[in-house]
Amino acid sequence: MSDKSTAIYGGQAVIEGVMFAGKHVHVTAVRRKDQQITFLEVPKKPNNFLTKIKKIPFIRGIVGIVESAAKGSQHLTYSAEAYAEDESDKTEKVEKPKEKERWNLTMILGVALVGILSFVVGKLIFTLVPAFVEGWIFGHAFENKILHNLLEGVIKIVFLLIYLFFISQTPIIKRLFQYHGAEHKVISAFEAGSNLTVAEVQKFSRLHYRCGSSFIIFTVLVGIVIYSFFTWDTMGERIVQRIILLPVVLGVSYEVLRWTNALRDIPVLKWLGAPGLWLQLLTTKEPNDDQVAVSIASFNRMRELDGHASTGNVAAAQSL
Template structure:
């Protein structure tokens, strides 16, 4: 690859592997216990209505987030099943059943669980800090903007503590290493670099367009948006947070796109720094084997994309 690539790709770390989303297919590569790499390849089904919606600013972010939660859950489940098979020693028995497992009902069920998990998790992360802030500072002063700032600070503390805590477990640490491998491959591709392990390892494990950056932006954007509204009771505050959640998500997605577009502008590139800081927790430096899995997933995704659309 000699020229800088312009295509935009995204991915996700899974258990012992990486998923990449192409134009026509999602591909997950997983390193098995016997060191072989296996793949889950899920073609994208055209949905003209969703395609049209995803072109509308602020709306497209919400649609994309829900779609990512659904797809990501499916691929994470595949990797978890592969890991469980390896640990139990029954991988050979399970291989003939692999295609049977991923029937339409299973895919829809896993997608629904993924969406519900995201919604419930986001509601908890939004509402619990509001309760805590109100419990501690509710009667200390009347300034609503200051209450919003404290609520945002509590969210960030909760988030950092949660990420640090889970990163101490061996399985999550490896997941974060694969997350770093995913970023390195995308960065290498976007720079026009050759996709070899040695070349990819030279790139940063941090990336402006990461979902981790999106999380921190939802906190910062939420502080600003909530400041335009007021409340008198805790009940009103909670309802307000729930109603405004789609707005916060939609605006945060646009901010993420904006910071990614401006990352080469000397002054404006600092807008994306908070997200990069958070990635210091959500990514770890991958080893060569993990980078090799990420490259295999990316190359297989691009190969299948070219088969559908050679141009």
């Protein structure tokens, strides 16, 4: 039980599956078209420099984001490849081999590119475009820079909600968000000390304080506060300022996320994490039993390999 009370795990939804990151290994479980569950198991390579850096407040958040994006792209590629292979099997009688190969390659490269670039590019877009829009609409309406920052934050949130709403309507993203919910349910069940069965896991909420969705909304709220300490005279200065301060906003937002998670059991202070939970109403969906089973399989396999790695027996675990 002591391990359960101290271990903190994170995960990520992938196409038709879930990835969990352990202390020594990342594991992705994917549900194939034949209903079998396949796994990608990637041991972590020790890096003393990164280990030291990730202990430094405000810097550790930025390092963690970059590392997560790099690791996540590998697992997204694996799930995309499995999905493309299954879809190709359904149409191989009508598709020419070269066409099928081209489709697979496009799918794989596209998801890998999204995994690597989506956060950086997306964050820049959601940082710079609202600043342009706010300046265009309200630039000459008043001089109060704090009010300008507040309106910029409101525009960011509106853009974010509209974007998430529309992409959540597409079938593949809806299923991705269901697996996101399944990931949260498994982590919550584990942290509560519950048995990891489908029936028990389904009793837990699909929302979780330590989610990347919460981090996104915190970057908007923290940005409003940080930008208020600086001023600008032109739109060019405002944009450059936003780019320069972006790492600061990310680093502080990560610490705020950790803080709200630590306080989530205190009746009054738990409401600090409410904005992130509200956003998760869009970025997660209720999973079905099969999706929860995949999430449990991924988590159990990760824990199994982590246990063997702790005893120096990774090779034995991977041969099971």
